[in-house]
Amino acid sequence: MSATFVPRAPGAADGIRASAPPDLAIAEPLPDIIPPRKARGRARRLVARHPGAVIGGVLLAVVLAMALLAPWIGTVDPTALSPTQRTRAPSALHWFGTDLLGRDIYSRVVYGARVSLVIGFSVAALASAAGLAIGLVSGMMRRADGIIMRIVDGVMSIPPILLAVALMALTRGSIGNVIVAITVAEIPRVTRLVRGVVLSLREQPYVDAAIVSGTRPSTVIWRHILPNSLAPMTVQATYICASAMIAEAILSFIGAGVPPSTPSWGNIMAEGRALWQVKFTIILFPAIFLSLTVLAVNLVGDGIRDALDARMAKDV
Template identity: 70%
Template sequence: MSSASVLNPADVPQSAIKAAAPMPDIMPPVKARKGLWGYMYRNPSIAIGGTIVLLMVLMAIFAPLLWTVDPTALAPARRTREPSALYWFGTDMLGRDVYSRVVYGARVSLIVGFAVAVLASAIGLTIGLVSGFVRWADSIVMRVMDGMMSIPPILLAIALMALTRGSVGNVIIAITIAEVPRVSRLVRGVVLSLREQPYVDAAVSCGTRTPVIIWRHILPNTVAPMTVQATYICASAMIVESILSFIGAGTPPIIPSWGNIMAEGRALWQVKPYIVFFPALFLSITVLAVNLLGDGLRDALDPRMAKRI
């Protein structure tokens, strides 16, 4: 073919060129939700659980402003009143307002739950980091933790409370000691997998000291699983506190707590079930909310649980 027969694109008139029709969109455009509402939409468990926990915290803080009376005030003339417009949750066998006692009882459960979660996480994190990274300390520390884990947490807490007098502080200490082995075991397992990573080997080969390696490379990678575990510890601590108070080994009877209220109403359960029902309902809702928050945090912090990769 000669060069003269080759079509030059510049010689083609523009009127002869026709643009192709645009391809239709197979998938509709995705509207990304941003901000707080978008985060809540992507993580409904965190939104629901966090909202309920926040409401419980606000209820405990502003208890005097929520149409309550003195939760310890005795009034034998109005004992065992049924729930009504005057007594929303009724009254107990001593005439105390059950609604006021339930609202004020949230303070004890939330304080115990949050305090045990913070203390057990901090102590267990320290033990787990040391035992997981320092090989010679692992066999010693973990044997102690294994011995403590052989005892159920509730029995260990009861034994520790038997050595002291009943108070909120002693309940926090007893439950913290019972929860520390679980946290240390979790952190140790995470550290054992992290210390074999290439970046840790590179830091060791460069002569980086062990405390610096733990602080810069190991600790940041344990924050996510530790945060999730802390929520479960908080829920477990509230249940254990209620059990201790229910059997008379927890907070003193003069301090209203959900466990104490249920313990005082169990004698009248068949005839006055509302005395036990309302504190048990609030305890169940709070524990469920904390567990929902923990599940949501696990899904949000673990990339393997992400819905979109």
């Protein structure tokens, strides 16, 4: 007697097998044609695992949008003077009030985001690139390591902000000169980090195997050392970006940064410090935006660190 194949309904396997006759064969269940949606709840898991990084990313995106849309969301020209509207309190006409020269603080804060972001991102990129190159050379070349690190130690013995002030004293105030001054002060930090990573990678078995097999040093650096050095350097770059924004505000606050006519958060606070006891809002709003931007960059950096470091993963 030939066996009859009866399709099995989902969830009824045990009942059919128990009641089926001995000579009745039960067909195996068909595979699912439509796989389950793995993407469902992915955003929720991301927020649950890295809430700080998500918040930081949202804040940073808002500041970036504000900087890009400054000509459209700014109410007036940030450099326009209005002596009759001096030190006005926040109102419907001037949302953040006016400064000592009658300039609209809201428009100056909006345009000031451009200065801080340009300087922060530029310093992070330039310092990371220069520090990566110097760190790779120092970590791979033992003879040059001693000389390079003594120079780096000498530069790091000077506080970064003092070094930036000294460099700005030799030049005139401009955004480009501020970027160069802060970059020079931040390069040693990246150099020491990359050198430490290279020294640990250089002792790995796969690097020794590549060297023994006759691979050229440049190829070893390009294929094995450099890719494994990018992750910690990327995290360090976010902290350098936040530090550069604070350094720019400090330089502008003491009059050694960008020109006073350029709307920046440091300049706004420097111009309002004389009246901070009477009109504290002149300093309050740029200080809030500077603090939130620095916080957002640091939160994003923490999220990148957690994502790149397997030991920080919660599902491992």
